[in-house]
Amino acid sequence: MAHDRPRALSGIQPTAGSFHLGNYLGAIRQYVALQETHDAFYMVVDLHAITVPQDPRELRANTRVAAAQLLAAGLDPDRCTLFVQSHVPEHAQLGWVMNCLTGFGEASRMTQFKDKSAKQGADRTTVGLFTYPVLQVADILLYQADQVPVGEDQRQHIELTRDLAERFNSRYGHAFTVPSAHIVKETGKIYDLQDPSIKMSKSASTPKGIISLLDEPKVSAKKIKSAVTDLDTVIRFDEENKPGVSNLLTIYATLTGTSIADLERKYEGKGYGALKTDLAEVMVDWVTPFRSRTQEYLDDPETLDNILAKGAEKARTVAAETLALAYDKVGLLPAKH
Ligand code: ATP
Ligand code: MG
Secondary structure, eight states, X not given: OOOSSOEEEEEEOOOSSSOBHHHIIIIIHHHHXXXXXXXXXXXXXXXXXXXXOOOHHHHHHHHHHHHHHHHHTTOOTTTEEEEEGGGOTHHHHHHHHXXXXXXXXXXXXXXXXXXXXXXXXXXXXXXXHHHHHHHHHHHHHTTTOSEEXXXXXXXXXXXXXXXXXXXXXXXXXXXXXXXXXXXXTTTSOOBOSSOTTSBOOTTTSOGGGOOBTTSOHHHHHHHHHTOOOOSOOOOOOBTXXXXXXXXXXXXXXXXXXXXXXXXXXXXXXXXXXXXXXXXXXXXXXXXHHHHHHHHHHHTOHHHHHHHHHHHHHHHHHHHHHHHHHHHHHHTOOOOOO
C-alpha cells in the first residue's frame, strides 16, 4: 500500500468525562507532534470503552467530549485523520480474524487484563475486556501503522500486535506492516499524585490522585499542592527514592519546556511548597485555555460531528482495503458484486 509518509495510529477511550494529565503527557502530546511528520490516524475508541459497563447517554456525550479535547490539545483535522472507532466497522471485522489467530494462553498473559479483572472479579469481567488487546491489534494493523504513540502501560499490547502481524504474514503471506511502539521515556508513565507507585489512571486513581484536564483550574491547583512527596526536603529527580517529587518535576519540565536539571537548580535550597505553588500556577495556565477551547468545540456539535464524519470516511478507505486483503489471504470467499 503506497503512502508517502510513515503512518501513525493511536486511540483513546471515552471512559470518563475528561482526559487526565497522564493521557496528555504520555500520549496526546505525541499525537500532536506526529501529525507533522506522519500520515496520522487518531480515534476515540468507543468499542473499547464498552468492555466495562457504560451509561449509553454518557458514552455518547463523552465520545464528543473526547474528540473536542483532542482538537483542543492541538489535533488539526487538516493534518490528521480524527474519527470514532465504531464509525469504521472494519475494526470489529478484522478484530474477529485476529481473535482466531491469538492463543488463549497468549491473551491470558496480558497484565492489564489481569489487573483490571482482578479488581472487578471474574463474574463482572466481560469477555470483551479479555479480547480488547486483540481488537487493538486490529485497530493498528488496519492502517498499516509504522508508529503507535502510547504510554508505557501499552507496551505489552504493541508487542502482541507485532507478534500477530508477523504470525499472519508468515502463515498467509504479507498483509500487514509490523508496527513499533512510540513511547517517550520521560513521560511514558505519569504517576498518581497520591500514590506515586501507580500510574495516573481513569479507572484506578482516586479523585485526589488524578488531574482531570476539564476540572475547574483551582481544583487541579489544589491537587498539585496536596501531592504526596516524601519526608526529605531536597528537590532532586530520583525516581527510586523520591517518586512523588520526580513525578512533579517531570510534569513541570514537560509543560514548560524546561530541563529537569534547570528546575533542580532553580529550586536549590527551597522546599517542596515553593515547587508545588509554582507548578500549580503552571497547571492553571495550561488547563484554562484548554478547557475553553474544548468548550468551543462542544458548543458547535455540528462542526464537531462533520469533522468526525470526514475522518471516518478517510479512515474507511484505508481500513476497507486492508480488510479485503486480509479476508482474501485467509481464504474467505469474496461476495459476488
Ligand atoms: P483506563 O484506566 O480506563 O485504562 P487510561 O487512563 O489508561 O484509562 P486510556 O484511554 O486507556 O486511559 O489511555 C489512553 C492513552 O493514554 C494510552 O496511550 C495510554 O498508554 C496513555 N496513558 C494512560 N495513562 C497514562 C499515564 N499515567 N502516563 C502516561 N500515559 C498514560
Ligand atoms: Mg488504559
